[in-house]
Amino acid sequence: MTQLLDLDEVGGRVERTTLPGGLRVLTETMPGVLSATLGIWVDVGSRDETPAVAGSSHFLEHLLFKGTTSRGALEIATAMDAVGGEMNAFTAKEHTCFYANVLASDLPLAVTLLADLVTAATNTAADLESERTVVLEEIAMRDDEPADAVHDLFSETLFGDTPLGRSVLGTVESIEGLSRADVDGWYRQRYAMPAMVVTAAGRVDHQQVLDLVTAAFGDRLTEAGEPAPLRRGEPVPDRPARSTGLITRRTEQTHLLLGTTGLGRLDERRYAAAVVDAAVGGGMSSRLFQEIREKRGLVYSVGSALTHYAGAGTFSVYAGCARKRVPEVLRLIREGLDGVAADGLTSEEVARARGQLKGSMVLGLEDTGSRMSRLGKSELSYGEYLPVREVLARLDAVDEQQVREVAAELFGRPTCLAVVGPYRESDLDRL
Template sequence: MVKTFYLSNGLKVAMEYMPQYRSVSMGVWVKAGSVNENKQTNGMAHVIEHMLFKGTEKRTARELADAMTEIGGNMDAYTTKEYTCFYTKTLYEHLFYAIDILGDMLSNSKIDENDLKKELGVIAEEIDMYDDSPEDIVHERLQEVIWREHSLGYLISGDKQTVLGFKRQDVLDFMKQYYTADRMTIAISGYFEEAKVLEALENCFGGIAPGCKASLLEANAQIATAKYYPSLYMQHKDVEQVHMIIAFESLDYYDPERYILSVVNSLLGGNVNSRLFQTIREEMGLSYAIYSYGSSYEKGGLFHIYAAVHPNQVRPVLKAVVDIIQKLKNELVSDRELYIVKESVKTDLIISDESTYNRISNYGKSYIHGETIETVEEAAEKIGKVTAEEVRAFVQKHFDLSQMSLSLVGDLKTLPREEMEELWMTYRTEKA
């Protein structure tokens, strides 16, 4: 059972005592991601994620790096479009040390100017690494053109030249605005003593500025809803394959149809039994890597179908994907296939929930998005109720070919933009 508490500064805490474990996972979610940036600050949330590991008033960067290793635990962080997360997993007897470390990082980071300059160079190398990866580019750049000027299309790592121009005061200004208690959530799951942990959290996190105390839903409402633009993105890279994505506008994070989306994703490209995998890889032999996934945000969402193929296979793969989608629009899924797909989705959910890290991730993300916590059992029950009629209606509604986007990155020497644009428009003007 998850209990909810608030520190004196309003910071929300989700705690789940699990006596069968001897380890404990803890995470801190901050409502600060690339969606909160503008063109002048794009990449700042990611920079701050890096900088909080570069030393505090009482610990050097090396001491922070060694801290969890010395006790056999692990600590890491990541930045998304909508939030930044710092997390740790350790044995229960070391939890208070982990709380102290994370609290120190979130409350007392130095943000030294020289350290910042060095780290910006490291991040520039990271950006170059992503730019060298067609599989990364094909995802990120498509979102950039689909969402146009909306910050949902910003790269999480940011523009390299913009990032290299950041100064210490820029970092401090961003942290002052977004690293406040009302924009944070802590989640803990595993074996611990509740009263002692709450006391430790108050001591280590209670000094964080409370902020304006607006609810997260109110803060989220300040960001405009993203407008979807059907787009074609093409970039040549000197590699052997073409990495391609076919995308459609999909659901935002709060949409009640998200359970149907989970079933549709699994049916289309979620595993080796999926229609995309079985048709395009197993039957036609056109691609080694083929899968689908959804990206749901507070202000918009996308559904992606990804494949890595030889340049000669781009056209037949595109046709095969469209044919599979059209078949789902025209024919009901069989009872047997639907049962298998739903069982697969439910099984993945339940197995994932056996990890304390995945549990805190569920709690932290739910609270940071301003929602109540939904248990895996509740989600599984809703997935189990999805019908074949709902699956077909979902595909008919959301996989509108006239709104299809296409991204191609890789060896495009034999794929002129004019021809691909004509092909793309041909599919978009076909009648479903």
């Protein structure tokens, strides 16, 4: 059965169908473009891994591009390059996505290639060994970039040795220890039809996409199979696992993240929290940017961020500055958060933050990739599609009292500090 989920001037025509086997297909028609973006989403990420197979989801994301039962890696790459398209993938804490951006006329090719990757990958031992080196190089690249390393360090400091605390990439030890049986077993246990969602946006027709997907997935749509249970029901710490985390590096800048636990993705207060985040550190007019960069010139970059997971979340403030300025920067961050927790935001700040969020959301949906991504995340994370106008209305409904309450709760929680820079553990006590 096909459902019409949205049809208005803000969003395109959004339709949803569940095919045999539980595969869900969502499309958004954008008549004014000549391209299409297709995504195949799998409801599995690093949060579902045990320590012994940490990094398996991301490793598998790499490995599927190495070849299938009918195509080699070069053939896959050549087919996409020949039409000027882009094909890639990414792994997150709670999902994996394979996507292709092509001319609308080349959508059949995109469906065929991506479906082949996720249903017929060979995952040979030889390919695993060659790709193991690539993944280890990606970990090394992350380690060489302090601004990236501090984010993984923050998750570890906040959530400890839990699935949310571990890096999507895994560790050198876990990647070196993965066998073909580990990775291929992960593939066969997790990539079942009920765990998959196909999304397409652009100059697409829903029935055409259904026909292409049905042909590409073939008999697999009727194969019996349930994905292995997810591990998202495990308890999540309500306070930081540690107060500080440190990676000692001889860097010119100190990179730091100060933060706390946040709101789960189904918490209705997330709209008020988004307004708080935007006003505190979400743009050039935000309190932290104005106070720390514009007025005092202490940093080049400072800003806040929210993340939402199933039953958990984070709020954090990032800054990068010279070592001698760190104590003052941290003091100003804490004073800024304490001030909002105690007094809330002014009506002007609330209005400006709402406008910023609404404008950035709508402007961010101008391309087919962002529309495709919104469909996939809506289905996997929320189990429903909210029309753009509904999200805008929920942001409009946020008032000063809601902002004050959510800020007082968030900024009243225990915090932790993650630091990458030329420090020793004893230095963190003073910070």
